[in-house]
Amino acid sequence: MCAASTAICWIRSTKSCSAAATPICWAAASSAKPASISTSKSTWRRRYICGEESALIESLEGKRGNPRNRPPFPVTHGYLQQPTVVNNVETFAATTLIALHGGAWYQAIGTEKSAGTKLLSVSGDCERPGIYEYPFGVTVAQVLEDCGARDTQLPR
Incomplete structure (x- = not known):
């Protein structure tokens, strides 16, 4: 198993969303034990397409948030052409609870x-x-x- 070198918490800049998402994002990123964690807040509200993982990666790289052609896939050539995993706050929160309480608890x-x-x-x-x-x-x-x-x- 390899550790992540960097974790980026990309948060759309709205008051309620940022307040709720930031602590969850940082906790999830910290559990991966990366060498560094950064938070990126977007203030441009028309980046809905950035919900698609490769478009989000493009945006994080400072480019227009358009989806990339595939292959290659982000898992092998993502952020800065490095292997990349993209998940949302809900996924991180759910997996943390499943790890703590078990799959049967979550399934209930x-x-x-x-x-x-x-x-x-x-x-x-x-x-x-x-x-x-x-x-x-x-x-x-x-x-x-x-x-x-x-x-x-x-x-x-």
């Missing part, structure tokens, strides 16, 4: 076909906007109730 959360939880970013006309974590299978009605949404026009 959610539904039979969709184990685990999902982070939901709630904003708009509600009393308590923010990031909520729910097990798969939660109803929209439950999410709206928890965030304090009123007059939702949900069917009864």
Whole structure:
């Protein structure tokens, strides 16, 4: 097993997202025991395509965030042409919990076909906007109730 030389936490710069993601990202990156960790915050909001791993790598290299042609794949030729693993904060958080509590524990959360939880970013006309974590299978009605949404026009 080889250790990572660098871990980069790329966080889209929004207040609630950065506040929630930064500690999780740093904890996950630290567990890989890299020689260095850096945080990169993007302020350009139109980089949705950067959710695709090779587009994210392009962006981190200072290029326009467009997907790369494949092959080669990031696992062999990623960031700065080095082997690269790209994951999101939810994946790091889930794998940490699975390592601590075991697969059976995690499988018991959610539904039979969709184990685990999902982070939901709630904003708009509600009393308590923010990031909520729910097990798969939660109803929209439950999410709206928890965030304090009123007059939702949900069917009864």
